[in-house]
Amino acid sequence: MKLSSGAIRLVIPAASLAVLLAAVFYMQPRAMSYTGLNLLFNLAVPIALATIAQMLIMSVNDLDLSMGTFVSFTACVTATFLQSSPAIGILILAGAIAAYAALGVIIHVRQLPSIVVTLGMSFVWGGLAVLLLPSPGGAAPGWVRWIMTAKPPLVPVAIVASVIIAASTHLLVMRSSLGVLIRGVGGNQRSVERAGWSIVWLRAAAYAMAGFFAVLAGIALVGLTTSADANIALRYTLLSIAGVILGGGEFVGGRVSPIGAVIGALTLTLAGSFLSFMRISPDWQIGAQGAILIVVLALRLFLNRLEKREKNR
Amino acid sequence: MSAVRNLGSRPWIWSFAAAAIVWVATVWFTGGSSAFGLSQATLTFAAFSIIVGVGQMFVITLGPGNIDLSVPATMTLSGTLALKVMDVQDGMILVGLLVAVLVGVAIGIGNYALIKLLRIPPIIATLSMSFIVQSFAIWTNRGLRIKPPEMLSSFATSYSFGIPNVALIALLISTVAWVLLEKSIYGRWISAIGQSSFAARMAGIPVDGTRFVTYVLCAVLAALCGYLLASFSGGAALNMGAEYLLMSIAVVVIGGTAVAGGNSNVPGIWGASLFMFLVVSMLNTYGFGAGVRLILTGLIIIAVILAAGGRKAVR
Numbered sequence: 001m002k003l004s005s006g007a008i009r010l011v012i013p014a015a016s017l018a019v020l021l022a023a024v025f026y027m028q029p030r031a032m033s034y035t036g037l038n039l040l041f042n043l044a045v046p047i048a049l050a051t052i053a054q055m056l057i058m059s060v061n062d063l064d065l066s067m068g069t070f071v072s073f074t075a076c077v078t079a080t081f082l083q084s085s086p087a088i089g090i091l092i093l094a095g096a097i098a099a100y101a102a103l104g105v106i107i108h109v110r111q112l113p114s115i116v117v118t119l120g121m122s123f124v125w126g127g128l129a130v131l132l133l134p135s136p137g138g139a140a141p142g143w144v145r146w147i148m149t150a151k152p153p154l155v156p157v158a159i160v161a162s163v164i165i166a167a168s169t170h171l172l173v174m175r176s177s178l179g180v181l182i183r184g185v186g187g188n189q190r191s192v193e194r195a196g197w198s199i200v201w202l203r204a205a206a207y208a209m210a211g212f213f214a215v216l217a218g219i220a221l222v223g224l225t226t227s228a229d230a231n232i233a234l235r236y237t238l239l240s241i242a243g244v245i246l247g248g249g250e251f252v253g254g255r256v257s258p259i260g261a262v263i264g265a266l267t268l269t270l271a272g273s274f275l276s277f278m279r280i281s282p283d284w285q286i287g288a289q290g291a292i293l294i295v296v297l298a299l300r301l302f303l304n305r306l307e308k309r310e311k312n313r
Numbered sequence: 314m315s316a317v318r319n320l321g322s323r324p325w326i327w328s329f330a331a332a333a334i335v336w337v338a339t340v341w342f343t344g345g346s347s348a349f350g351l352s353q354a355t356l357t358f359a360a361f362s363i364i365v366g367v368g369q370m371f372v373i374t375l376g377p378g379n380i381d382l383s384v385p386a387t388m389t390l391s392g393t394l395a396l397k398v399m400d401v402q403d404g405m406i407l408v409g410l411l412v413a414v415l416v417g418v419a420i421g422i423g424n425y426a427l428i429k430l431l432r433i434p435p436i437i438a439t440l441s442m443s444f445i446v447q448s449f450a451i452w453t454n455r456g457l458r459i460k461p462p463e464m465l466s467s468f469a470t471s472y473s474f475g476i477p478n479v480a481l482i483a484l485l486i487s488t489v490a491w492v493l494l495e496k497s498i499y500g501r502w503i504s505a506i507g508q509s510s511f512a513a514r515m516a517g518i519p520v521d522g523t524r525f526v527t528y529v530l531c532a533v534l535a536a537l538c539g540y541l542l543a544s545f546s547g548g549a550a551l552n553m554g555a556e557y558l559l560m561s562i563a564v565v566v567i568g569g570t571a572v573a574g575g576n577s578n579v580p581g582i583w584g585a586s587l588f589m590f591l592v593v594s595m596l597n598t599y600g601f602g603a604g605v606r607l608i609l610t611g612l613i614i615i616a617v618i619l620a621a622g623g624r625k626a627v628r
Contacts, residue, residue, distance in 0.1 A: 065559070106619075112618055112619070113566060113618075115562065115566070116566040116567070117615060117618060119559055119562060119563055119614065120611045120612070120615040120618065121611060121615070122559070122611065123607045123608065123611030123614065124611035124612060124615075125611075126611075127603075127605065127606065127608030127611065128608060130603050130604035130607060131602075131604035131608075134604070238382075238440055241437070241440075242437060245437050251434055251436070252377060252378070283448060283451045283452045286447050286448050286451075287445040287446075287448025287449065288448070290440070290441040290442065290443070290445045290448075291441070291445060293440075293441040294431065294433070297433045297437065297441075298431050301431055301432050
């Protein structure tokens, strides 16, 4: 049996998700139901969207350290303006996406380190979120709530949403010509430039798309929690980076995988549920999450080695 | 004239200029009455970011992708454990210091073991490590708030010749770091690895050993900072390291160290640390609310990067 290197990249994250899922089912057979699955993966939807956003930034060799504060900000907009006066809400969110595109332009034109610019922006988004909602509150718009709590037949909405996100971003990033160009910027910027493409526009497009998915993440999050607060999604910065890496993506070289990223996000979410099923003391929950991350990555190394040995034979 | 141009081409000059401008703007607003107090407070609080920043700088110099995210957890654990071991006894101060350093060494070894043995990218390796360390700190802390020994806390909060003691320690550490970086073979090695780890390996530089020492050094400095911060603020708190994660990265980069690695400078960390604290106190003095203060802090950071940026060899 022959597999392309892209498929191999996907096998490992998918296998780790399957193992974790099997462990959860073994410990709590009742999770193996419509409601059980929905509860397990509910919170994965916004994390998956944020991971996709981070992945787009990473595909042009940049890193976004403001992801968590930005998703918090869009969640605050969703719970306030988008709910009370949708027109203004949409305008603000569109402005936020435009700001992301502008960041891409600035970072490229001035040759600035993305880590620092997004670090600065994380203060800005955090400040805006605090201005919008100084204390937790707001309400989810009806239609958002309706989508996130929908009950499609047979398969729970969390799974449906994850599949839709994975499939559509796969088409966008892996199959469309724009996606190929964006990954090309990460792979070899100079060759894309020599081929006559504008790197500025490509980077702006990558950032704008990232902003768009991060906005979706904020909206989806409010649909689940029904209210927002300025610190609601701070941990998304690190979660989204970890999700991309777990899904087989790399920091440089435009090597990313949208399907892998969604699987990575699902794995991270499941790790949380797994630990509560294990009845681990809350003291050790964060630590065990770190341990799971290490185990999955060790597994990946092991399988990579195995694959190499097969090849050499 | 050439001296001026020479000075202007130094990346660290920008962070000092920015710090000076903010200092003047703040003192001006209060009519000059706060000049001395403000300077002392700035030196005190900047000292902590300088100590972690120096460690982070060594790691960032190693090249793209090298960042230590376990800094806050290391600070928390070393502060908690050291205070627990000292148990308010003046005689145990040195033992506590030793415990803090050992915590740093252990975490540094753990970090590098993950990076090397499991080939995990440093960002993820140190992140996973920080989760485990944080859990350990929660477990040891258990909601207890132990006070530091009397002698240690009075040392950390007092002044020698009008300069805060913690700032003097930061100065000592920075001097050693500067010598290591500029005058020792080790400093040449980490710069070489940051510029091209392949070329460095070919040139016979012990790449693995150098990287190992660097991660341990960073963790030890973070642990030391945790020890001092816990003594300064009268006890360890679980979230005491939180703000130092972004701070340690920010001061390194604003200070003019290349994010792509291979090029670092110690004076810039001083300028950037002073600047970061001064911005917050300036906005406080002007009476802005939390939201506006955050927004302005972010915009000012970006403005400084824009003004100083455009150098080559950045990501």
